[in-house]
Amino acid sequence: MANVNPDLRKERENGTFSVEKLTNLLDGGKHVTDRRRHVERLALNEFSKGEDYNFMSRKERYISALHKTERALRCCKEYGLTKPDEVYWLWQLAFPHEASPIQLHGDMFLPTLTRQGTEEQVNKYLPLAEKYQIIGTYAQTEMGHGTFIRGLETTATYDPQTEEFILHSPTLTSLKWWPGGLGKTSNYAIVMALLYTNGKNYGMHPFMVQLRSHETHEPLPGITIGDIGPKFGFDTIDNGFVQFDHFRIPREDMLMKYSQVLKDGTYVKSTKLKKSSYGVMVLVRSMLIYYLAIQGLAPACTIAIRYSAVRRQSEQTKSQLEPQILDYQTQQYKLFPILASAYAVLFTGVKMKEIYYEVDNEIQQGHTERLPELHALSSGLKALTSSMASWCIERCRLACGGHGYSAASGFPKIYVAVTAACTYEGENTVMLLQCARYLIKTYQGASNGKKLSGSVSYLSDKVNSRSTITSEFSLKSLVDAFKHRAFRFQACGSDPEDSWNRNSVVLTKAAEAHCYYYMVSVFESVVEAVEDDAVKRVVGQLCQLFALFAIHENAGDFVQDGFISNDQMELVKWKELSLLSDIRRNAVLLVDAFDFHDEFIGSILGRFDGNVYANLFEWAKSSPLNKPEVQESYIKYLQPLLNPNKSKL
Ligand SMILES: CCCCCCCCCC/C=C\C/C=C/C(=O)SCCNC(=O)CCNC(=O)[C@H](O)C(C)(C)COP(=O)(O)OP(=O)(O)OC[C@H]1O[C@@H](n2cnc3c(N)ncnc32)[C@H](O)[C@@H]1OP(=O)(O)O
């Protein structure tokens, strides 16, 4: 590539492995890389030019996103992109670190319809939804309740006289609040409401509800609807509110795959599937982990590491060139564990998607045995990885000094989009407690001799009482360390005598320990399967660093029961720091392997060519505040101060 910053060029000439081979590994094979690049070329043709998001108002961002939505849908149709991955590849270049106003239509509305609707209901609504004559959202959260689903207040009361459900918002706190696309975009929603029939409350059930006229898009009578206003981020999505005033829908519009209300109002539960109406949340949590890597951790460390290779600052040796800040050990300690985390979360996300589809297929066949474990694992990993991603993006920003604080860095947009995942789809603390609840039950089962499988099989294993960590730092010995910690937490966190709340801080730690063990195990198995020696070595170093950084940061957990001795902990710290200099040589190549387009990263600091300063200056000059040279506000507000005599003339 012409005119690449010389420092970056040198980094790329000095690596020890094939970037292309690692990209293929991250994609899941060369054929996937080739296909992805093909789709991305199509997307760049359509979306690479456009107004700078940073210089738009919120309303402009929403309108621009609607326009891009229409173009993206047209592109997918024109190019015959139907596979979820292909649609995603185009979508992420159309909406770099943004979301389309119709994001919930595909992410939650359609999956809920197809998984909770009867065949008739799917046949009626799916064709319309696939043609976008229906654009739907998923309306569960209310102003007064998001976490505690059983505390939601919206009611759906069956009227056998008219064979209708009456949807009603009985209180101010019962207004549906937050659903994405609800404010101005969606004309339908799947509404989660308390089902009342024959005077009895049967709890939360899903209802297909038309919100707006097909002809005019006006809200239907009995519906008050709108946008909830500016947020921390997600400017392009009109998260909205809706208030129902005795709004009637036909009986046939309760999604009745798992439970039915007959014409006479009789309630029928036709499934042993526990929490069947909670299913779509497991889907999104399971899918989210991969996206946190690809949309958050990986772009953030790409920006910070490329910038750290071109940024020269301060003086290490008299009369020498200012060093690349990537040569400071402190900068490496900030960034390389994050690089390792990006790989760890990506590999875990790929694994989580595989498990989800396996279990989902089993459930479709009526086998629900693995659902509790899937719910627990997806809840715990969603919490751990979204918290990790949030923390890491902020640390990457801080590592880039003043320019890291500029919108030109790309960090603000990435951060506000990713950090929302700590809250949506289940607030993280609550998700960790859900995971812990399952771990306690399975640990108690294991203590009574039950043989466990899957991600909790270790709870019925015998664990080493002393670490086998040596100066070799084998991946197996590191996995064993996390297995021991997780086991110990389950054992001590499960005292049935203690009250849940008094134990809940420890329980969240137990859930995190379980998820960390799972992530290190997945990382190790990926490394073991790598065939190319050079790639295996460098990815193995990242796995070691991911594990050692976590051991060092949580040293107390590992030395408290003597599992890791003080001498071994000294070895851990030594190896962690020596890995930093081992990884230094390949750092830029390891982020190049993510194969991001500059248009996706959206960062002047993280450009592939490393030409930061010239592009930063051009970007700043393009800011609307710089036109005209003297703003009208000068005359009104500054001149009276600066030139009081002149302003009186
Ligand atoms: C598809 C592509 C995705 C791409 C993703 C990228 C981008 C995404 C962009 C989207 C942006 C925003 C969308 C956001 C949407 C939302 O936020 S939707 C609303 C989400 N809300 C929640 O998650 C609420 C969290 N709260 C809960 O889930 C429940 O209240 C909670 C589980 C905490 C408790 O429920 P209760 O009914 O009170 O349960 P309880 O009585 O305590 O019993 C627990 C019992 O039930 C089992 N359980 C709980 N949940 C589930 C589940 N989902 N599936 C299966 N089983 C579940 C649990 O294991 C317990 O079982 P036990 O045997 O009794 O122990």
Ligand SMILES: Cc1cc2nc3c(=O)[nH]c(=O)nc-3n(C[C@H](O)[C@H](O)[C@H](O)COP(=O)(O)OP(=O)(O)OC[C@H]3O[C@@H](n4cnc5c(N)ncnc54)[C@H](O)[C@@H]3O)c2cc1C
């Ligand atoms: C960007 C964004 C998009 C969203 N999109 C949608 C959507 O499309 N559809 C939808 O239905 N919802 C959506 N939501 C809402 C989201 O699902 C809820 O905000 C989320 O479930 C958290 O619930 P809450 O807001 O009631 O928080 P709360 O539960 O009130 O959390 C507040 C605090 O209370 C603590 N807490 C609550 N319960 C417990 C407990 N049992 N034990 C310990 N601590 C507890 C939490 O840990 C947290 O610290 C969205 C939210 C955001 C931010």
